[in-house]
Amino acid sequence: MQVKILDIALGGRLWGKLFQYGDLCRFVAEPALVAQPPAQVLSLSMLAQDQAAQSALWADVRNPLFNAQGGRLPAWFQNLLPEGVLRSHIAQLRGCAEDDHFELLAACGGDLPGAVSARPVEVERATLQRLVTQDQDALEMSVVADPLPQGISVSGVQPKLGLARQGARYTARTRTRSGTQAGQRVIAKLPVVGRPHMPQLEMFSLQLAAAAGVTVCAAELAPLDAIDAQHSYALPDEPAFLAVTRFDRAGARRIHFEDFAQILSRDPQHKYGGSYTAMALAMRAFDSLGEAAQVELLRRLVVNELLGNPDAHLKNFGVLYPNGRTPQLAPAYDIVAYAAMQGVDGHALPLLSPEARRGPAPARTRFFTPTAVRAFCWATGLHEPLARRAIADTARRAREHWPALLDAAPLPTVWKERLQARWTAHALWRPRGRDRAAAAGE
Numbered sequence: 001m002q003v004k005i006l007d008i009a010l011g012g013r014l015w016g017k018l019f020q021y022g023d024l025c026r027f028v029a030e031p032a033l034v035a036q037p038p039a040q041v042l043s044l045s046m047l048a049q050d051q052a053a054q055s056a057l058w059a060d061v062r063n064p065l066f067n068a069q070g071g072r073l074p075a076w077f078q079n080l081l082p083e084g085v086l087r088s089h090i091a092q093l094r095g096c097a098e099d100d101h102f103e104l105l106a107a108c109g110g111d112l113p114g115a116v117s118a119r120p121v122e123v124e125r126a127t128l129q130r131l132v133t134q135d136q137d138a139l140e141m142s143v144v145a146d147p148l149p150q151g152i153s154v155s156g157v158q159p160k161l162g163l164a165r166q167g168a169r170y171t172a173r174t175r176t177r178s179g180t181q182a183g184q185r186v187i188a189k190l191p192v193v194g195r196p197h198m199p200q201l202e203m204f205s206l207q208l209a210a211a212a213g214v215t216v217c218a219a220e221l222a223p224l225d226a227i228d229a230q231h232s233y234a235l236p237d238e239p240a241f242l243a244v245t246r247f248d249r250a251g252a253r254r255i256h257f258e259d260f261a262q263i264l265s266r267d268p269q270h271k272y273g274g275s276y277t278a279m280a281l282a283m284r285a286f287d288s289l290g291e292a293a294q295v296e297l298l299r300r301l302v303v304n305e306l307l308g309n310p311d312a313h314l315k316n317f318g319v320l321y322p323n324g325r326t327p328q329l330a331p332a333y334d335i336v337a338y339a340a341m342q343g344v345d346g347h348a349l350p351l352l353s354p355e356a357r358r359g360p361a362p363a364r365t366r367f368f369t370p371t372a373v374r375a376f377c378w379a380t381g382l383h384e385p386l387a388r389r390a391i392a393d394t395a396r397r398a399r400e401h402w403p404a405l406l407d408a409a410p411l412p413t414v415w416k417e418r419l420q421a422r423w424t425a426h427a428l429w430r431p432r433g434r435d436r437a438a439a440a441g442e
């Protein structure tokens with residue numbers, strides 16, 4: 001039976017081996033990691049209470065965290081793969097099927113999200129036997145090709161390119177002779193045929209979120225003809241794309257990142273599953289996230305509610321590890337005011353988990369009912385007055401700053417009218433009763 005193996009490293013340190021053997025894909029931590037768990041964090045989903053429990057976790061090769069069957073990767077690794085059209089593009093370059101997940105990870109292994117890498121490795125018989133603990137006689141190593149030089153993985157379904165900003169130009173990433181990365185890395189979110197003005201709408205939405213007090217990633221609109229890179233996307237006759245500055249790259253340095261699908265161990269197929277309560281509970285478990293991150297989550301949800309953004313799923317929130325160990329909530333990204341267009345509404349996830357809800361799922365007419373906010377606070381340990389104040393403050397800032405930004409936005413008038421109409425009709429736009437009391441600090 002053929003075995004394919006990838007060395008998985010975090011920040012340059014060998015962390016373990018991911019192997020595929022028949023139907024099974026398994027991650028096995030390095031013996032050195034089991035002997036002495038390092039301080040760096042690969043994932044909050046893989047953190048144990050203390051050193052002894054951590055060692056035991058890394059040694060537990062049958063743990064569901066580290067295993068998958070049926071051609072998928074363990075959920076944490078599956079979440080590293082490109083999605084949508086970028087996946088098709090990488091599969092084509094690699095000459096593999098789009099559902100050959102192991103091969104896709106190998107193709108992008110040199111440029112994965114955060115600070116992980118995956119590289120092909122050939123191991124000795126003894127190591128092979130240690131890794132593959134079932135049916136050992138006919139094991140055979142199968143050689144995996146090196147990562148593609150153009151193999152960049154960024155998740156998300158919209159068409160995008162990984163580029164480097166050099167002055168006013170955006171180029172396919174290049175390496176200088178010293179091997180360091182030239183230019184600032186960006187995710188280029190491209191315009192799409194049949195969906196006009198999307199880069200402008202996303203840029204505008206990020207500006208609105210920032211004005212409402214949300215911490216957003218750096219982004220700018222740039223002319224499409226500033227892209228110096230080969231690609232096979234059919235581009236519409238539009239002037240601009242959205243250049244999003246990567247927060248997980250600082251020159252040649254990689255800053256580790258993971259999204260909430262990874263933190264909550266959900267396969268990306270289920271990124272519209274779970275709840276915001278589950279996210280907030282995970283935040284509560286870590287001091288460096290805690291209440292501040294929970295409040296920031298509420299700010300983002302207020303913005304999504306007012307913008308009619310139904311796409312804030314688990315992969316659209318994440319954490320960064322600037323020092324390799326301590327998670328910080330990553331700036332907000334992928335916020336789009338879909339209410340400018342017709343026919344979209346609601347939220348990607350429910351506010352409450354079934355356990356927090358007590359009773360049937362409420363109709364999705366109002367997101368922040370007083371009962372729902374109270375249940376959210378109960379379930380997540382967030383101080384209720386703090387939550388109410390965050391919601392009221394965010395709405396107040398929106399009322400103060402958004403009308404002028406809307407006036408100045410380079411968007412069709414009918415879109416502006418729709419947004420305006422949504423805001424003025426919205427309960428958050430007209431503080432009264434409890435909202436007003438909360439705003440007054442009661």
Ligand SMILES: Nc1ncnc2c1ncn2[C@@H]1O[C@H](COP(=O)(O)OP(=O)(O)OP(=O)(O)O)[C@@H](O)[C@H]1O
Nearest residue numbers: 154155156157158217244245246247248315333334
């Ligand atoms: N500023 C950033 N720095 C680093 N990584 C980022 C940044 N912004 C987004 N990402 C990563 O890239 C992924 C794709 O970006 P984004 O969500 O904007 O794309 P999308 O295709 O619109 O996604 P979706 O499928 O949710 O519509 C995100 O899920 C996140 O992992």
Ligand SMILES: [Mg+2]
Nearest residue numbers: 156315316334
């Ligand atoms: Mg996204």
